[in-house]
Amino acid sequence: MRILRAGDVLILLAGTALVGASYAAFWSPRVEGDKAIISVGHDTVAHASLLEDRKIPIDGLLGRSLLQIEDGRIRFTESPCPGRYCIHTGWISRTGQVAACLPNGVVVEVEGGAREFDAINL
Amino acid sequence: MTGHGLVAGPFRLRWAICAVLLIVAACARDPVETRYRFTAMGTLVEVTIFDHPPLEAEAAARDVETLFLDLQHRWDPWDDGPLGRLNQALAAGGSVQVDPGLAGIIDRSNDIARASGGAFDPAVGSLVKLWGFDDAANIPDRPPSSMTIRTALEAMQPLPGIWDPSTATVATAPGVAIDLGGFAKGEAVDRAISLLQEHGVANAIVNAGGDLRAIGRRGNRPWRIGVREPRLEGVLAAIEVSGDQSVFTSGDYERFFELEGRRYHHILDPRTGYPSQGLISVTVLADNAATADAACTALMVSGPERWPGVASGLGLDKVMVVEDTGVIQITPAMHGKVRLLREDRPDLQIREIP
Numbered sequence: 001m002r003i004l005r006a007g008d009v010l011i012l013l014a015g016t017a018l019v020g021a022s023y024a025a026f027w028s029p030r031v032e033g034d035k036a037i038i039s040v041g042h043d044t045v046a047h048a049s050l051l052e053d054r055k056i057p058i059d060g061l062l063g064r065s066l067l068q069i070e071d072g073r074i075r076f077t078e079s080p081c082p083g084r085y086c087i088h089t090g091w092i093s094r095t096g097q098v099a100a101c102l103p104n105g106v107v108v109e110v111e112g113g114a115r116e117f118d119a120i121n122l
Numbered sequence: 123m124t125g126h127g128l129v130a131g132p133f134r135l136r137w138a139i140c141a142v143l144l145i146v147a148a149c150a151r152d153p154v155e156t157r158y159r160f161t162a163m164g165t166l167v168e169v170t171i172f173d174h175p176p177l178e179a180e181a182a183a184r185d186v187e188t189l190f191l192d193l194q195h196r197w198d199p200w201d202d203g204p205l206g207r208l209n210q211a212l213a214a215g216g217s218v219q220v221d222p223g224l225a226g227i228i229d230r231s232n233d234i235a236r237a238s239g240g241a242f243d244p245a246v247g248s249l250v251k252l253w254g255f256d257d258a259a260n261i262p263d264r265p266p267s268s269m270t271i272r273t274a275l276e277a278m279q280p281l282p283g284i285w286d287p288s289t290a291t292v293a294t295a296p297g298v299a300i301d302l303g304g305f306a307k308g309e310a311v312d313r314a315i316s317l318l319q320e321h322g323v324a325n326a327i328v329n330a331g332g333d334l335r336a337i338g339r340r341g342n343r344p345w346r347i348g349v350r351e352p353r354l355e356g357v358l359a360a361i362e363v364s365g366d367q368s369v370f371t372s373g374d375y376e377r378f379f380e381l382e383g384r385r386y387h388h389i390l391d392p393r394t395g396y397p398s399q400g401l402i403s404v405t406v407l408a409d410n411a412a413t414a415d416a417a418c419t420a421l422m423v424s425g426p427e428r429w430p431g432v433a434s435g436l437g438l439d440k441v442m443v444v445e446d447t448g449v450i451q452i453t454p455a456m457h458g459k460v461r462l463l464r465e466d467r468p469d470l471q472i473r474e475i476p
Binding site: 042081082083084085086090091093098100101102107116117118119120121122 | 138143159160161164165166168170258259260261329330332333334336340345346347348349350353357360369370371376377405
């Protein structure tokens with residue numbers, strides 16, 4: 001008896017295609033995230049949807065940082081830190097991207113999509 | 123059912139088994155990834171550990187945090203730790219014998235300073251302070267006067283000229299302060315990886331403000347590292363690493379201020395006293411993080427023409443630099459590792475290491 005008949009091969013091919021298609025549909029690269037996790041120190045203080053344009057004040061260690069969400073992106077627009085590196089960082093939108101105001105202890109990370117990179121050289 | 127299982131079984135059973143296998147395959151998820159983040163050495167440090175029991179992974183990452191905070195204190199050039207005290211003693215005059223813990227890192231940074239031909243020099247501390255780039259929380263808004271820069275340069279002596287490794291002594295050099303800033307982060311990353319390995323961690327990234335060393339893999343694929351665009355938003359290139367490799371990038375966009383249309387950044391040329399010119403970004407792939415860290419500084423300082431010679435002295439073969447004109451120069455070995463992601467075709471030059 002033949003181990004595989006033509007019908008079995010067809011079933012296996014169709015199955016493989018189905019796995020590929022479901023993987024692409026469910027797990028693969030939508031690199032733009034749809035939410036931001038905002039933390040101060042080790043505490044998560046807010047989950048913010050990137051689908052709704054708005055401004056979010058966050059009280060940190062030095063004072064108030066202001067975050068802006070627009071067109072699926074988020075950035076620091078105001079911060080009490082002297083260096084303003086957080087504002088220099090600009091918009092972030094890709095899953096895994098981080099913007100931080102270290103003096104104020106405020107960290108923003110984009111989540112919700114596929115992580116394109118495990119780390120980004122800055 | 124005969125003894126032929128799936129092949130000879132009823133058609134419906136075969137479909138059912140196939141369907142179950144497909145669902146399992148489609149839904150299979152990776153083993154757990156643990157991410158732990160903290161602030162140290164003026165930057166955000168992230169430890170990523172893959173396929174390791176989460177509680178043990180978090181404990182290991184917390185130990186890395188303790189390590190970084192300890193090293194931050196020890197290697198701060200202006201605090202009251204061992205390096206701060208060394209600089210105070212140098213400023214007071216007389217030679218200084220260095221304790222063994224600090225002597226090791228000074229010795230290694232001295233070797234790299236020598237190999238770089240002076241493009242990297244930890245004895246640049248007074249100059250860094252004069253410019254105001256010593257304070258991670260603040261950014262200066264104007265350059266020092268040319269006269270004060272000239273005075274600082276005249277007082278400076280390269281580390282290889284004042285460091286005696288046989289006695290672990292720094293010779294009398296009152297105008298010199300040692301700043302391990304271009305090396306300490308890499309050395310800390312190396313020590314963090316060793317610590318994780320002592321915890322039995324085989325797959326991890328220690329990422330200190332974007333500069334990292336990665337060990338192992340992320341499951342069935344290598345670790346994926348992005349290199350940021352020096353001027354535009356987004357990612358310039360993707361690099362896949364596995365086994366044990368460090369990827370460091372330095373650029374003129376990290377800490378800078380602009381005055382009258384000119385950018386002044388934090389990577390200072392120890393020979394001119396001013397920020398380096400010609401290159402806006404340097405990416406180095408190396409076996410260890412400390413070398414990669416110092417190499418980024420040395421190559422930025424060396425500039426668009428001379429960097430391959432300095433890379434050769436440092437034993438590097440995987441380097442990519444971006445000129446201020448936008449031209450990307452890349453070594454053949456690095457070219458094989460990097461996938462450039464710019465939509466428009468970049469102006470690319472292959473540079474051989476002599």
